Amino acid sequence: MPDDNNGDDGSVPSGERDASPESRADGGEVTDGGHAVREELPAGDEHGHDFPSMGTVKRWLVTTNHKDVGILYTVTSLFFLVFGGLLALLFRLELTTASGSFLTGTAYNQAVTAHGLLMVFFFLSPFAFGFANYFVPLQLGAKDLAFPRLNALSYWLYLLAGGLFGLSFLQGSTFAGGWTMYAPLNLPMYLPEGVGSTTAVMAMIMFVISVTVSSVNFLTTMHRMRAEGMRIRDMPLFSMSILLTVWMMLFAFAALLAALIILASDHILGTTYFAATEGGSLLWAHLFWFFGHPEVYIVFFPALGMMAEVFQTFTGRRIVGRKWFIAAMTLVALQSFVVWMHHMFLTSINLEIKTLFMATTIGISLPFDLMVFALIYTMIKGRIRFTTPFLFAFGALLLFIVGGITGVFLGAVVLDYEFRGTYWVVAHFHYVMVGGAMAMFGALYYWYPKMTGKMYDEFLGKAHFALSFVGFNLLYFPQFVAWETPRRVYNYQPEFVTWHQLSTVGAFVFGLSFLLMFYNFYKSYHHGEDAGDAPWKYASSAEWAIPSPPSLENFPGVPSYKGGSLSFLSEEEVHGAAAADGGPAHGHATGDAHAGGHDDHASYWPLLSSVAVFVLFVGLAGTNGGGTVYTATAALGGLALLGTAAGWVVESFHVSEPELASRWPFDGVENTKLGVWIFLASDVVVFGAFVGSYIFIRVAEGWQNWHHLLPADHVVLPGLINTYLLLASSFSIVLAMVAAEKKSRAGVVAGLVTTLVLGIGFLINKGIEWSHFFHIHSEHFPEGWTFGTNVASSTFYLTTGMHGLHVTLGLLVLLWMIPRAWRGAYTSTEDGDKPLEYFGLYWHFVDIVWLFLFPLFYIL
Amino acid sequence: MSGTIATLVTVLQSDGIIPRGSRVEVFDAIYWVFLVLGALVGIVVIGYMLYNAYKYRDVGETDEDAAESKKVERPKLGELPRGGGGGRKLFLSFTLSAIIVISLIAWAYGILLYVEEGAAEEPPTEQAEALEVQVEGYQFGWRFTYPNGHTVDSAVGDSFKVPADRMVRLNVTSADVFHNFGIPGLRVKSDAIPGQYTQQWFIAEDPGTNYTARCYELCGAGHSDMTATVEVMSQEEWQNWYEGTGNETETGDDGNQSDGGDDDGHALEDVLEEPVDYGMEVHA
CATH class of the missing domain: 1.10.287 (Helix Hairpins)
Incomplete structure (x- = not known):
């Protein structure tokens, strides 16, 4: 047994070194060696990044470590829980009388809208992703996520998106059109005056960007960085649930991003998508629910995964029917994209479509039956310990059963007709969503000892469960009884007033119970008992095999499941195995062999870039109606963003890919390339949503009844020229890549410069075309043909404009790459041409999109 | 119940x-x-x-448990996850x-x-023809247009008068934002979407009953108050009222049911609150 070689890099104290050999000796089981909880380790400073200790503010501003980011996410999401919760208490108070009392109509609408948006977007998912950040790499056996700086960027974008949303309250009024933002109530002409509504929309866009960055990061990590021997299907159920969640996020949020960009464009540029009487309103409903239904599972799946983990640990049983459980989840994840119209049964969709969507909806409810039964049967022959985490998970399952049964009611279309827009829907989805949140609170108790090293107070935990469970049911069950109350009104049928008063009492009990939780965590952090590595008997996943809290680099060696269970390999073993396997993929692994490694963990750029985006978005929100201050702010933010992006790429930030890992099915691609692919996949959906919106509006308007909306000067030629320019530029970037392979520095530079020139030509041509349209004085368009002239101009400018933005971003990257190519960056080393390849992928994608846009907007 | x-x-x-x-x-x-x-x-x-x-709560390790735990496999730290059978x-x-x-x-x-x-x-009653009514939601009220062109508007206190035991078909749309027209007492509901028409039907059975129609989709500051009274009349009463409406100028006033001594209707008018003015123009 070769000795564990980690002691010498200072990241693992000697006591830790026993774990690995021991585990190998006894057939792979990692024993609870009773390691002392360690001080935070001084990190290596070899790459010029000093990594401050956890007690300093600086640490939390610069950290890119997944565990730190996980804690940041958790704490921040709990802040938004309180924010959204206080808003809920506000309108629950209003609802203690059956007619309006202290809130005005607009104030009430703001409260319910902000409550929904904050809870769904800023609390539920980020709370789940606090755990995902912390524990997915641990469960997989990875040192960190694939792109640590992007992970920090996701967090800061999320936090500042929340800040932007908060700011909108101070700008007159935040968005007041409901969390579903139905059109055309979501437009400035129907919303309260002021910039606030637009700011809230920009906050949502910023949040979605954060989610997209995060999705790319998690998908790359989970597909490429699992410990040796851990196949996808071998992942612990929590990680499995996160994998499926993230796949859904990637596509669902892309649709939402497109919808929100269109909405922001309607607000800021004055395009007329959602104001279009023919179809604008339905277009939003389709886009929103195409996102919105998967979102239900995006929010609930992590909770389900946590429930499965907690059930297994505290019943001491492996889950019943594991592979069916996973199959059911996968099926739901796929099917979630084909059920969205069940939110629209009362719109003018026809009976055939209703039938189809009723069938898919019922179809998607069945896998959940299986999952619920699997959890229940897991208890059989168990040794159930009713600790706080188990109580929460158990309670959550119970609530989910109620939520599920009441959901079947909604699947019956005739019942849905009556339940639509009533408290039945409100009560149902709160049983599901807040039920899921209950499971996540359980998970917070479950993992608290791992994250802090301290055990929480069990009595206070149980008291919290009891109070919150009673409060929950007192809050939401009366809403079933009073279901005939319309949603989002403060003026309702007086016969229901008692039920609503009960509900309000429940809301306060539920809300106040969280004071116990916060107190418990505060007290335990300072005075709690040391938790030890594995406080829970029968816990099996890898995070329990390492100290609480884990060290910066997570593991005392390189985790491997090759022997059937977790062991930690030393460097020599890793090299032996890697050599036997024919070496790591594409030789991208570094010469740096230490598992403890010298990876960087600190960067200011994620924070600074996010601040720049924040400033940019504050400004953009006010450019239409907020005055020049806003325009100046936007310009400042834009410049800052360019600056921080440059700082980001200049910074030397070392992240090693694991030498030994399970990477199916992406063995042949390195992390960055996979990341680019995944990002482009989501971008396909964004453009798909734009093109789909154009087709939807054009069909509503009459496909052939369209040309009178276009000026006579809208001819094919400029588009055709641009098609040739882009095709040529795709060719020139290929030439640059060929030149790079031949190590021809001049060839690379020539290829890139040609691409740049062609791209600039594309933009100039487009600029001339647009400028001409803007200043047309024809009979039909005396005022020019601008963004807001009609639906045809709106769709034309926004869709091709989005593409133009992609071209512009590409050109900015080229401007960066050309001097580097001149200095030989892509030709001097073996793998130096990789960035060219990544850029080439992006550029080809942009060209392909144009090949779709050209016929749609110039020929048909 | x-x-x-x-x-x-x-x-x-x-x-x-x-x-x-x-x-x-x-x-x-x-x-x-x-x-x-x-x-x-x-x-x-x-x-x-x-x-x-x-049943399976942990009661500490008894002899039976000890015997059983030899048979029952428990999860082990560091194992690759697998299922517990029971498929x-x-x-x-x-x-x-x-x-x-x-x-x-x-x-x-x-x-x-x-x-x-x-x-x-197959209309369930002997009344051959259904009554078709256009319903238009707007911020914040409902306009009902009968086949003869007569329009009533909830915002000025008009009630939506329907005959009992006769099928009423609604053709619902919106003049501005997304609304949803629902009469919970009659179990009918329909989205009111600008630029779209949605069809629904209902039959009211009890003459003399009033129902409240409400808006079920958030539509702005006056959403909570966007109600209309639905007044069910006996068929003759309704017919009398309806015949008096055809030739009138559509002022939207409610003085035209003075024929039949309709007590319920008048009581209703008294109960109605002052129409709320949201600054919306009511165009007939």
Whole structure:
């Protein structure tokens, strides 16, 4: 047994070194060696990044470590829980009388809208992703996520998106059109005056960007960085649930991003998508629910995964029917994209479509039956310990059963007709969503000892469960009884007033119970008992095999499941195995062999870039109606963003890919390339949503009844020229890549410069075309043909404009790459041409999109 | 409740498995079936869950447990996750639940067909012709336009007068934002979408009854107050009123039901609150 070689890099104290050999000796089981909880380790400073200790503010501003980011996410999401919760208490108070009392109509609408948006977007998912950040790499056996700086960027974008949303309250009024933002109530002409509504929309866009960055990061990590021997299907159920969640996020949020960009464009540029009487309103409903239904599972799946983990640990049983459980989840994840119209049964969709969507909806409810039964049967022959985490998970399952049964009611279309827009829907989805949140609170108790090293107070935990469970049911069950109350009104049928008063009492009990939780965590952090590595008997996943809290680099060696269970390999073993396997993929692994490694963990750029985006978005929100201050702010933010992006790429930030890992099915691609692919996949959906919106509006308007909306000067030629320019530029970037392979520095530079020139030509041509349209004085368009002239101009400018933005971003990257190519960056080393390849992928994608846009907007 | 269950039983007996009649009857039948079955399933599943939780609670290591724990495998730290068996039982329960859900939904689908198509073909009453009314939502009120062009507007206190026992077909749209027109007492509801028309129907059975129509989609500051009174009249009364409306200028005033001495109607007018002014122009 070769000795564990980690002691010498200072990241693992000697006591830790026993774990690995021991585990190998006894057939792979990692024993609870009773390691002392360690001080935070001084990190290596070899790459010029000093990594401050956890007690300093600086640490939390610069950290890119997944565990730190996980804690940041958790704490921040709990802040938004309180924010959204206080808003809920506000309108629950209003609802203690059956007619309006202290809130005005607009104030009430703001409260319910902000409550929904904050809870769904800023609390539920980020709370789940606090755990995902912390524990997915641990469960997989990875040192960190694939792109640590992007992970920090996701967090800061999320936090500042929340800040932007908060700011909108101070700008007159935040968005007041409901969390579903139905059109055309979501437009400035129907919303309260002021910039606030637009700011809230920009906050949502910023949040979605954060989610997209995060999705790319998690998908790359989970597909490429699992410990040796851990196949996808071998992942612990929590990680499995996160994998499926993230796949859904990637596509669902892309649709939402497109919808929100269109909405922001309607607000800021004055395009007329959602104001279009023919179809604008339905277009939003389709886009929103195409996102919105998967979102239900995006929010609930992590909770389900946590429930499965907690059930297994505290019943001491492996889950019943594991592979069916996973199959059911996968099926739901796929099917979630084909059920969205069940939110629209009362719109003018026809009976055939209703039938189809009723069938898919019922179809998607069945896998959940299986999952619920699997959890229940897991208890059989168990040794159930009713600790706080188990109580929460158990309670959550119970609530989910109620939520599920009441959901079947909604699947019956005739019942849905009556339940639509009533408290039945409100009560149902709160049983599901807040039920899921209950499971996540359980998970917070479950993992608290791992994250802090301290055990929480069990009595206070149980008291919290009891109070919150009673409060929950007192809050939401009366809403079933009073279901005939319309949603989002403060003026309702007086016969229901008692039920609503009960509900309000429940809301306060539920809300106040969280004071116990916060107190418990505060007290335990300072005075709690040391938790030890594995406080829970029968816990099996890898995070329990390492100290609480884990060290910066997570593991005392390189985790491997090759022997059937977790062991930690030393460097020599890793090299032996890697050599036997024919070496790591594409030789991208570094010469740096230490598992403890010298990876960087600190960067200011994620924070600074996010601040720049924040400033940019504050400004953009006010450019239409907020005055020049806003325009100046936007310009400042834009410049800052360019600056921080440059700082980001200049910074030397070392992240090693694991030498030994399970990477199916992406063995042949390195992390960055996979990341680019995944990002482009989501971008396909964004453009798909734009093109789909154009087709939807054009069909509503009459496909052939369209040309009178276009000026006579809208001819094919400029588009055709641009098609040739882009095709040529795709060719020139290929030439640059060929030149790079031949190590021809001049060839690379020539290829890139040609691409740049062609791209600039594309933009100039487009600029001339647009400028001409803007200043047309024809009979039909005396005022020019601008963004807001009609639906045809709106769709034309926004869709091709989005593409133009992609071209512009590409050109900015080229401007960066050309001097580097001149200095030989892509030709001097073996793998130096990789960035060219990544850029080439992006550029080809942009060209392909144009090949779709050209016929749609110039020929048909 | 017992009355409703009695209704349900009657409906099921007289019309076979698929209930027919007004939307209230149809809704009650299906709602109570779902509620009773749902409650039953819920109680069984949750009961079984609680029973197991109690039965397999950890009571510390007894001799029996020690003997059993040799047979029962427990998860071990660091193992690759795997399942705990029990697949057959899982599938059995799953199949059972699938059968219940699918048959319930299939049945409910039959009712949907009746609501969407059957009712259109065979009006359940002897009244041959259905009354078609255009409903237009706006911020914040409802406009109802009868076949003769007469328009009433809820924001100026007009009530929506409908004849009893006659099918009323609604053609619903919106003048501005997304609304949803619903009369909970008559179990009818329809989205009101700008640029779109949605069709729904209902039959009111009790003359002299007033219902409240409400908006079920958030539509702005006045959403909570966007109600309209639906007044059910006997057929003659309604006919008398209706005939008096055709040739009038559409001022939207409510003085035109003065014929028939309609006590209910007048009482209603007294009860109506002052129309709320949201600064919206009411155009007839």
